[in-house]
Amino acid sequence: MSSLKLVTLVLSLYVYVYPSLAASFTPVDSYLIACGSSQNVTYLGQTYVPDSHQSSMISLDNQKKSNTVNSTSSVPLPVHQSARVFTTTTSYKFDIKKQGRHWVRLYFYPIPDHNLTSASLSVVTENFVLLNNYSFKSYNGSSHLFREYSINVTSDSLLLNFVPSNNSIAFINAIEVVSIPDELIPNEVTSVFPSTPINDISNHAFETVYRLNMGGPKLTPQNDTLGRIWENDKKYLHVNGSATSVSINPSMIKYTERVTPEIAPNWVYATAQTMGDANVADLDFNITWVLPVDPDFTYFIRAHFCDIMSPSLNTLVFNFYINAENAYLDLDLSSLTGNLDVPFYKDFVCNSSNDQSTLTVSVGPDKVAEDANAVLNGLEILKVSNEARSLDGFVSVDNLVVSGFKKNKQSGVIIAAVIGGFVVILLLGLCYCCLVAKRSKTGQRKPSWLPLPLYGNSLTVTKMSTASPKSGTASCISLASCNLGRNFTFQEIMDATNKFDENLLLGVGGFGRVYKGTMEDGTSVAVKRGNPRSEQGLAEFRTEIEMLSKLRHRHLVSLIGYCDERSEMILVYEYMANGPLRSHLYGTDLPPLSWKQRLEICIGAARGLHYLHTGAAQSIIHRDVKTTNILLDENFVAKVADFGLSKAGPSLDQTHVSTAVKGSFGYLDPEYFRRQQLTEKSDVYSFGVVLMEVICTRPALNPVLPRDQVNIAEWAMMWQKKGMLDQIMDGNLVGKVNSASLKKFGETAEKCLADYGVDRPSMGDVLWNLEYALQLEETSSALMEPDENSTNHIQVIPLTPTEPFENSTSMVDGANSYTDEDATSAVFSQLVNPRGR
Ligand SMILES: *[C@@H]1O[C@H](CO)[C@@H](O)[C@H](O)[C@H]1NC(C)=O
Numbered sequence: 001m002s003s004l005k006l007v008t009l010v011l012s013l014y015v016y017v018y019p020s021l022a023a024s025f026t027p028v029d030s031y032l033i034a035c036g037s038s039q040n041v042t043y044l045g046q047t048y049v050p051d052s053h054q055s056s057m058i059s060l061d062n063q064k065k066s067n068t069v070n071s072t073s074s075v076p077l078p079v080h081q082s083a084r085v086f087t088t089t090t091s092y093k094f095d096i097k098k099q100g101r102h103w104v105r106l107y108f109y110p111i112p113d114h115n116l117t118s119a120s121l122s123v124v125t126e127n128f129v130l131l132n133n134y135s136f137k138s139y140n141g142s143s144h145l146f147r148e149y150s151i152n153v154t155s156d157s158l159l160l161n162f163v164p165s166n167n168s169i170a171f172i173n174a175i176e177v178v179s180i181p182d183e184l185i186p187n188e189v190t191s192v193f194p195s196t197p198i199n200d201i202s203n204h205a206f207e208t209v210y211r212l213n214m215g216g217p218k219l220t221p222q223n224d225t226l227g228r229i230w231e232n233d234k235k236y237l238h239v240n241g242s243a244t245s246v247s248i249n250p251s252m253i254k255y256t257e258r259v260t261p262e263i264a265p266n267w268v269y270a271t272a273q274t275m276g277d278a279n280v281a282d283l284d285f286n287i288t289w290v291l292p293v294d295p296d297f298t299y300f301i302r303a304h305f306c307d308i309m310s311p312s313l314n315t316l317v318f319n320f321y322i323n324a325e326n327a328y329l330d331l332d333l334s335s336l337t338g339n340l341d342v343p344f345y346k347d348f349v350c351n352s353s354n355d356q357s358t359l360t361v362s363v364g365p366d367k368v369a370e371d372a373n374a375v376l377n378g379l380e381i382l383k384v385s386n387e388a389r390s391l392d393g394f395v396s397v398d399n400l401v402v403s404g405f406k407k408n409k410q411s412g413v414i415i416a417a418v419i420g421g422f423v424v425i426l427l428l429g430l431c432y433c434c435l436v437a438k439r440s441k442t443g444q445r446k447p448s449w450l451p452l453p454l455y456g457n458s459l460t461v462t463k464m465s466t467a468s469p470k471s472g473t474a475s476c477i478s479l480a481s482c483n484l485g486r487n488f489t490f491q492e493i494m495d496a497t498n499k500f501d502e503n504l505l506l507g508v509g510g511f512g513r514v515y516k517g518t519m520e521d522g523t524s525v526a527v528k529r530g531n532p533r534s535e536q537g538l539a540e541f542r543t544e545i546e547m548l549s550k551l552r553h554r555h556l557v558s559l560i561g562y563c564d565e566r567s568e569m570i571l572v573y574e575y576m577a578n579g580p581l582r583s584h585l586y587g588t589d590l591p592p593l594s595w596k597q598r599l600e601i602c603i604g605a606a607r608g609l610h611y612l613h614t615g616a617a618q619s620i621i622h623r624d625v626k627t628t629n630i631l632l633d634e635n636f637v638a639k640v641a642d643f644g645l646s647k648a649g650p651s652l653d654q655t656h657v658s659t660a661v662k663g664s665f666g667y668l669d670p671e672y673f674r675r676q677q678l679t680e681k682s683d684v685y686s687f688g689v690v691l692m693e694v695i696c697t698r699p700a701l702n703p704v705l706p707r708d709q710v711n712i713a714e715w716a717m718m719w720q721k722k723g724m725l726d727q728i729m730d731g732n733l734v735g736k737v738n739s740a741s742l743k744k745f746g747e748t749a750e751k752c753l754a755d756y757g758v759d760r761p762s763m764g765d766v767l768w769n770l771e772y773a774l775q776l777e778e779t780s781s782a783l784m785e786p787d788e789n790s791t792n793h794i795q796v797i798p799l800t801p802t803e804p805f806e807n808s809t810s811m812v813d814g815a816n817s818y819t820d821e822d823a824t825s826a827v828f829s830q831l832v833n834p835r836g837r
């Protein structure tokens with residue numbers, strides 16, 4: 001402790017010596033452009049020059065094909081007075097004198113009387129998608145749009161391409177491209193659970209989502225050496241009275257070498273939110289800000305602190321949390337900065353909190369502190385570009401048609417783009433025809449949670465599932481035959497479920513509730529009723545319906561119909577009489593399953609997953625494989641359920657899909673967790689956990705057990721590696737299992753749980769090995785001892801995964817989507833019959 005004090009002393013001396021008046025930053029590149037304007041525009045003391053003055057520094061291709069519009073009435077900001085309107089992809093090219101990070105700020109305002117609200121805006125640089133298909137029509141609220149991005153420019157020019165999507169127009173009112181000091185963004189940051197560590201920060205683009213001046217006024221570009229805007233935080237406070245703002249004279253802020261005015265203006269550090277009632281007896285008290293975010297992205301979070309209220313040094317120690325997880329504990333500003341009024345900041349990366357489209361940030365007192373208080377002065381939240389190098393959805397630059405300055409590209413590319421464009425137009429036309437045809441049949445129809453194109457019952461268009469829900473029709477890419485089943489009326493659902501009788505409740509999840517229902521004809525169904533107000537639920541329902549409308553398989557729970565009346569989100573499924581697999585393993589008094597039953601159930605589930613991975617036109621990753629999502633019908637046939645988190649798998653030229661980590665703890669693929677790269681092998685890992693659960697009959701995670709037993713994957717693997725899985729298996733199985741069958745099963749589970757995806761078998765291989773384990777069990781009397789050679793022999797039989805599912809590939813053509821399950825089973829049994837070899 002005393003050495004710490006010494007450090008504090010040394011630091012404080014240093015701080016005094018260092019001059020707090022750092023020279024103001026002058027950007028090397030600084031372009032302020034008033035698009036479509038004929039004269040200079042002054043806004044907040046800065047001059048925006050017209051883009052028609054083509055200098056050697058900035059140029060605009062296709063200028064002749066664009067036109068300019070001007071406002072005759074008053075506009076929200078001076079830079080909104082004029083706009084340039086594009087009917088074809090058009091690029092601005094900025095000469096860059098100093099490579100490195102630059103602000104790219106875009107101002108959009110659909111000037112009235114020019115039909116600009118019909119515009120569909122996409123903006124891409126050579127490497128990043130900044131805006132994808134933004135439309136003012138669906139945007140209610142403020143009618144202008146301002147976006148700030150930070151991009152590391154690594155060549156001597158920056159291209160900004162404006163792409164009119166959907167055959168529409170695009171426009172822009174004003175652009176800023178300005179250098180940022182290199183020190184502003186570090187190369188490494190602390191990651192906070194849940195998140196993926198980002199090692200190459202400098203290769204990512206950022207979009208400013210929030211920049212807050214806690215407890216202080218709004219700061220405009222004039223108050224900030226880097227032209228940033230800082231908003232007041234009040235409207236994001238979770239509990240209004242939980243915070244009290246404090247402030248000091250900004251000139252008292254003592255900048256350091258590490259924290260300069262470029263990090264944040266002194267106005268940010270001179271105001272703060274502190275605890276509403278300092279010294280509250282309740283030490284669990286904390287101040288929380290709730291910030292809605294797009295859950296599909298990772299965020300860079302910078303928190304600014306400055307102790308402006310303590311009477312003396314070393315009285316303030318507090319904790320900083322992100323998503324209620326510890327981000328920085330025992331934050332002791334005195335020992336970090338050596339003095340009061342000295343600014344400090346810390347960076348983190350994090351994803352949105354589990355299952356919620358929000359980030360929460362909290363500060364709370366530390367129990368060891370003398371005075372219970374906590375402080376936050378400023379907060380910046382920047383969206384980090386994803387694997388598709390996009391900040392808006394999952395469509396990459398290459399997938400948005402870009403021409404313009406990329407003149408050096410071969411003509412082949414252009415031809416391909418033209419053909420591609422033609423195909424897109426054709427498809428869009430088709431979508432449109434479908435919709436119009438359907439509309440005229442059904443008349444006006446109010447908006448629904450159903451994915452729009454699914455209205456049709458014959459030929460319909462589905463959205464590519466990897467695209468962001470926002471990107472809408474631009475991603476209309478695949479035609480599929482939809483099999484949504486019956487459209488139930490709400491009354492029918494009410495009758496079937498006895499008005500959602502709680503006694504008929506089968507389960508409750510994040511999405512809503514599932515009831516048992518009985519249709520008029522006496523058939524039992526499961527009715528899943530979502531909460532239409534939950535954004536998350538909406539997305540999951542859409543995913544589920546999109547997935548299920550494309551898939552039919554004996555081992556996937558099938559959809560009978562839906563109800564979208566009165567904005568209800570209701571899906572009706574076949575009823576699975578024996579419920580989830582988990583309830584037959586532990587936690588209930590249901591009779592234990594025999595070994596053979598367990599094998600058959602695992603085989604059924606493996607078949608369902610194998611079909612998901614290989615059977616459909618585009619492979620599908622379930623993402624939430626667990627024993628509660630494997631349901632059993634009256635004959636104990638296993639079916640995989642709950643596609644709410646599913647994602648279309650990687651396409652041929654990719655090896656993975658990048659996405660925010662979702663799924664259930666205990667089943668999460670550690671590799672997916674580390675790298676956020678989703679492959680089919682993530683499902684294989686989760687399935688390995690299921691296999692271990694089936695044999696050990698205990699939950700995947702059981703926190704009350706000793707440390708080494710908490711996680712079934714670790715614990716069972718330890719025993720399996722010693723070849724002693726039988727020591728921890730379900731007592732009901734002891735003496736009733738063929739040892740060779742058990743051995744095969746254990747080996748299969750072990751392979752599924754390999755640390756790296758590449759070392760795990762495919763679902764087809766898993767299926768196979770389980771079939772073999774079943775054969776060993778069934779023929780245990782005939783096969784005396786398992787022969788290692790025969791095992792190996794079995795494994796090398798080439799199996800083309802798509803072969804047995806040939807029928808289903810025709811789904812692309814919109815043909816029937818049923819799989820011939822019997823044929824499939826026949827192929828497998830033939831292949832795995834050890835006696836046949
Ligand atoms: C417009 O602004 C630029 C840059 O500030 C300046 O050089 C130019 O003279 C101005 N033009 C007019 C017409 O004021």
Ligand SMILES: *[C@@H]1O[C@H](CO)[C@@H](O)[C@H](O)[C@H]1NC(C)=O
Binds near residue numbers: 100101153201
């Ligand atoms: C920009 O990217 C280059 C190349 O990846 C890297 O060397 C440089 O440090 C980056 N600059 C910043 C400010 O991140």
Ligand SMILES: *[C@@H]1O[C@H](CO)[C@@H](O)[C@H](O)[C@H]1NC(C)=O
Binds near residue numbers: 285286321322325
């Ligand atoms: C806030 O207070 C609760 C108790 O009320 C405590 O458990 C939690 O750790 C604190 N922090 C956050 C971020 O919720």
